[in-house]
Amino acid sequence: xxxxxxxxxxxxxxxxxxxxxxxxxxxxxxxxxxxxxxxxxxxxxxxxxxxxxxxxxxxxxxxxxxxxxxxxxxxxxxxxxxxxxxxxxxxxxxxxxxxxxxxxxxxxxxxxxxxxxxxxxxxxxxxxxxxxxxxxxxxxxxxxxxxxxxxxxxxxxxxxxxxxxxxxxxxxxxxxxxxxxxxxxxxxxxxxxxxxxxxxxxxxxxxxxxxxxxxxxxxxxxxxxxxxxxxxxxxxxxxxxxxxxxxxxxxxxxxxxxxxxxxxxxxxxxxxxxxxxxxxxxxxxxxxxxxxxxxxxxxxxxxxxxxxxxxxxxxxxxxxxxxxxxxxxxxxxxxxxxxxxxxxxxxxxxxxxxxxxxxxxxxxxxxxxxxxxxxxxxxxxxxxxxxxxxxxxxxxxxxxxxxxxxxxxxxxxxxxxxxxxxxxxxxxxxxxxxxxxxxxxxxxxxxxxxxxxxxxxxxxxxxxxxxxxxxxxxxxxxxxxxxxxxxxxxxxxxxxxxxxxxxxxxxxxxxxxxxxxxxxxxxxxxxxxxxxxxxxxxxxxxxxxxxxxxxxxxxxxxxxxxxxxxxxxxxxxxxxxxxxxxxxxxxxxxxxxxxxxxxxxxxxxxxxxxxxxxxxxxxxxxxxxxxxxxxxxxxxxxxxxxxxxxxxxxxxxxxxxxxxxxxxxxxxxxxxxx
Numbered sequence: 001x002x003x004x005x006x007x008x009x010x011x012x013x014x015x016x017x018x019x020x021x022x023x024x025x026x027x028x029x030x031x032x033x034x035x036x037x038x039x040x041x042x043x044x045x046x047x048x049x050x051x052x053x054x055x056x057x058x059x060x061x062x063x064x065x066x067x068x069x070x071x072x073x074x075x076x077x078x079x080x081x082x083x084x085x086x087x088x089x090x091x092x093x094x095x096x097x098x099x100x101x102x103x104x105x106x107x108x109x110x111x112x113x114x115x116x117x118x119x120x121x122x123x124x125x126x127x128x129x130x131x132x133x134x135x136x137x138x139x140x141x142x143x144x145x146x147x148x149x150x151x152x153x154x155x156x157x158x159x160x161x162x163x164x165x166x167x168x169x170x171x172x173x174x175x176x177x178x179x180x181x182x183x184x185x186x187x188x189x190x191x192x193x194x195x196x197x198x199x200x201x202x203x204x205x206x207x208x209x210x211x212x213x214x215x216x217x218x219x220x221x222x223x224x225x226x227x228x229x230x231x232x233x234x235x236x237x238x239x240x241x242x243x244x245x246x247x248x249x250x251x252x253x254x255x256x257x258x259x260x261x262x263x264x265x266x267x268x269x270x271x272x273x274x275x276x277x278x279x280x281x282x283x284x285x286x287x288x289x290x291x292x293x294x295x296x297x298x299x300x301x302x303x304x305x306x307x308x309x310x311x312x313x314x315x316x317x318x319x320x321x322x323x324x325x326x327x328x329x330x331x332x333x334x335x336x337x338x339x340x341x342x343x344x345x346x347x348x349x350x351x352x353x354x355x356x357x358x359x360x361x362x363x364x365x366x367x368x369x370x371x372x373x374x375x376x377x378x379x380x381x382x383x384x385x386x387x388x389x390x391x392x393x394x395x396x397x398x399x400x401x402x403x404x405x406x407x408x409x410x411x412x413x414x415x416x417x418x419x420x421x422x423x424x425x426x427x428x429x430x431x432x433x434x435x436x437x438x439x440x441x442x443x444x445x446x447x448x449x450x451x452x453x454x455x456x457x458x459x460x461x462x463x464x465x466x467x468x469x470x471x472x473x474x475x476x477x478x479x480x481x482x483x484x485x486x487x488x489x490x491x492x493x494x495x496x497x498x499x500x501x502x503x504x505x506x507x508x509x510x511x512x513x514x515x516x517x518x519x520x521x522x523x524x525x526x527x528x529x530x531x532x533x534x535x536x537x538x539x540x541x542x543x544x545x546x547x548x549x550x551x552x553x554x555x556x557x558x559x560x561x562x563x564x565x566x567x568x569x570x571x572x573x574x575x576x577x578x579x580x581x582x583x584x585x586x587x588x589x590x591x592x593x594x595x596x597x598x599x600x601x602x603x604x605x606x607x608x609x610x611x612x613x614x615x616x617x618x619x620x621x622x623x624x625x626x627x628x629x630x631x632x633x634x635x636x637x638x639x640x641x642x643x644x645x646x647x648x649x650x651x652x653x654x655x656x657x658x659x660x661x662x663x664x665x666x667x668x669x670x671x672x673x674x
Contacts, residue, residue: 003094007074007086010101013151013260014073015059020313021264022104023080027314031055033062037079038069077101105153105228105257152200152209155259159226163196163213172197175210178231183287184366189294198228208236211257214286216305219269219319225262227286227305230255258305266316268302272323275300279325281355281379282343283362284336288329291362295372312346320347325528327382329355329362336360344385350521353382353529384525386518391509393500396473400485400493419643419656423629425636427453427534430566430606431559433631435577437590440613441625441647446536446574447475448654451505453534459504460534461526463519465542468511475652476500482662483650506530516543516558520565527569537562539576555597563604577601592630606633614644622658622670623647 016033020026025033028043034051035042044050044065052066063070071078071085077100078086082093089097101107166172167179167190175197179185185195193214200209210231215223230253235246242248258264267286281301283289289303302320304312320326326347330336344352357378359365365375384390436442443464450460464472477485480496508522519537526532537543544554559575566573579594592608595601601608608631614624625645632639645654648661658664 006098006101006107009151010074010106011060011072013154014101014106015261016055016062016073016076017059017263018261019073019077019101019104019106021310022100023077024311025053026051026311031059036064036066036069037076038064038083039067041066104260106151106260108151151260153198153226153228153257153259155225155262159259160194160196160213160215160223163198163226164194165196166199167195167197169197171199171207174233175212175231178233179212182232182367183291183363184369185290185294189290192293193290194223195290198226206236210236210252214267216265216267216286217270218263218265219272221270224265225259227259228257229287264305264313266302266319267305269316269319271299271301272319273299276322276324278323279327279353280320280323281327281329284330284339285361285363288362291366292329292375294366295362295375312343317346324351326352327355327379328352328385329357329379331361332356333360340385349385350525351528352385354385355379355382382529384529386521386525390506390526390530391469393473393476393505393507394497395509396470397494397497399470400473400477400497401490419645420627423627423638423641423643424607424609424632425634427572428566428606428634429570429572430633431563431604432572432574432607432609433559433577433592433595433601433605434574434609434611435579435590435592435595436611437579437583437613440611442611443538443576444475444652445611445625445627445645445654446538446576447472448479448652449574450534450536451476451479451503454503454505457504458534459506459530459532460536461506461508461523461530461532462536462538463508463510463522464536464538465510465512465514466539469507469509472507473500476505478650478652479662481651482653482666504530504532506532512542513545514542516554516561519543520561523565523571523573524569527571532571534572534574536574537576539578541578552597556600559597559600560604563606566606589628591628602631605631607631607637613647616670622664623649625654 017027020033023037025035025037028034028049028051030050031054032044032051033053033055036052039052041052041064044052052064053062054065055062061070061072062076069079074097075085077097078084078089078093081096081100082089086094086097098107167176179190179195180187195215196213198211198213199207200211202208210233211228212231214227214229216225216227218224232252232254234240235243235250235252237243237245238250240250242250246253268289272280278300281292281297283292283301283303286303286305289301292301300323304310304316326344328340328343330340330343340352340354355378357365358370358374359368362375434442434446447462450462454460462469462472474485477493477496477500480500481488481492485493485496506526523532523535523537526535540555540558543558544551562573562575565571577595579590580596582594583590589612590610592598592602592605592610608629610628610630612626612628614620614626616623623646625647627643627645629637629639629641629643632641645656646658646661646664647654648658648663651662653661655661655664658670
């Protein structure tokens with residue numbers, strides 16, 4: 001086909017909007033596009049959010065309002081490849097432009113150009129040439145199709161119904177067998193997704209290509225276009241002997257086509273539930289969505305229609321934006337990994353998890369007969385796409401056993417109280433600042449408090465940047481066994497870890513330096529993915545390090561940010577803060593005003609608590625801690641109140657009375673000097 005003829009074919013059948021996603025253009029307000037393929041500008045002006053490219057009334061011409069570049073759909077692609085109009089390109093770039101139109105199905109592939117075309121392409125011109133393997137009549141001159149039609153993959157009314165009928169016909173039996181026997185789709189699934197057989201014939205009426213037709217619906221359920229997937233098997237053009245179409249392999253190559261000049265919707269958009277709390281599963285291809293439907297995933301499963309590496313149009317992202325979380329079930333190959341990374345950046349990485357299916361994709365798993373339970377398990381175990389990891393307490397079992405031989409390295413702390421609820425009105429959704437002098441047990445108390453929440457079924461997240469996470473596990477283990485876990489058997493420790501694993505407790509697997517942004521994303525991800533309601537951040541100093549002379553300002557930003565996350569995401573964030581030395585100089589107890597950034601803390605914190613250790617006395621007879629309520633926004637709380645809690649140092653457990661602790665229940669007494 002001459003250049004003039006294929007250009008006429010493309011410009012007559014494709015709109016600018018149809019090809020824009022294939023070259024990375026995104027839709028903007030008022031039918032605009034960006035960034036410009038000529039100058040690279042992303043916006044029309046500093047105060048104008050529209051894309052720089054505007055469209056003509058028939059959507060077949062375009063103009064950049066920043067650099068004044070203009071043209072048709074061919075020039076648009078030419079600028080994206082060679083930064084100039086088509087007539088100014090060299091031969092190599094011209095071939096690249098044509099190649100793009102071939103890849104999106106607007107033109108036949110290069111290897112098919114001199115060969116027999118489908119009946120729908122032939123327009124009755126005089127014979128031109130004969131090919132070596134063709135049994136059809138002499139090939140006829142191809143005519144340029146009318147806009148929106150003329151090629152073997154052109155859109156027309158009744159296309160979907162025609163393909164459905166063809167699938168049930170004798171000639172469609174191979175396609176039906178591919179769907180039911182190879183792909184393992186049930187008849188109910190095939191009918192639900194309206195899959196069909198698209199058969200391409202030569203001039204004699206012989207079927208020379210078989211394709212699966214996949215209707216693409218928009219979010220309203222209306223079929224917008226059809227995508228086609230080649231049916232594997234022996235090449236029908238050469239009867240398996242080898243030809244240009246199959247690259248002399250004798251086998252049909254995997255290929256996709258789409259109706260030209262039609263809008264490309266987000267596949268599966270019509271099955272979005274509208275319940276934004278349900279995660280949306282995103283796959284790499286349409287057949288993977290259908291495979292997951294076969295596995296029982298009936299809502300909130302979608303796929304792009306341009307491959308793993310393609311940019312997602314703004315209208316697709318707008319459809320998904322209201323949903324809280326996304327499970328990316330992209331292929332487990334290099335392209336799939338890169339595509340998942342790219343999409344997670346567009347959707348918000350903190351909202352995305354990576355699903356690792358048993359095989360490369362859902363389609364392969366279904367074809368191989370992987371059970372539904374295995375797919376469900378893979379989805380449930382989706383990994384966060386943040387640069388962090390989560391582990392359950394039992395994951396440190398080996399380290400606990402290794403530390404048994406080092407008594408000097410063992411540390412154990414824990415916490416809890418009902419009297420405190422009366423004083424503060426319960427844990428608020430927001431920021432809870434916890435402070436106290438060094439060694440007075442503020443971290444132990446906060447860890448105990450989170451364990452108590454978990455025992456009541458409230459999911460919690462524990463961070464510890466000052467000590468390794470295994471140190472926190474030791475505290476939890478002491479509370480679980482009710483004392484010194486080094487004095488019980490290994491089996492008892494293992495059983496205790498199993499019980500801890502049954503509680504909704506997550507530990508952030510990170511020790512040492514970190515950033516506020518990483519912790520912020522971890523909290524929001526844990527809230528969305530695991531339903532975490534209470535978080536311990538230990539401590540503020542690690543989030544503000546490196547701020548230098550701007551440390552106070554950085555602390556204020558962190559405190560305000562955590563307070564907002566707490567309220568907006570409905571999560572209680574316990575933030576451990578270390579005080580300055582002013583209280584020691586003035587010989588008084590520590591107060592919330594003794595912290596760096598105290599003004600921001602006093603303004604933004606919803607609850608401010610000071611933990612003060614009390615040594616045993618002859619009157620009391622047991623060790624204890626006094627919790628001072630320096631700030632309380634709750635109308636059910638009492639600012640200025642103080643709560644005395646008994647403390648069991650063996651189990652790191654607090655109680656309203658000594659008898660409420662494991663040592664107290666065991667009848668142990670604290671010996672106090674007279």
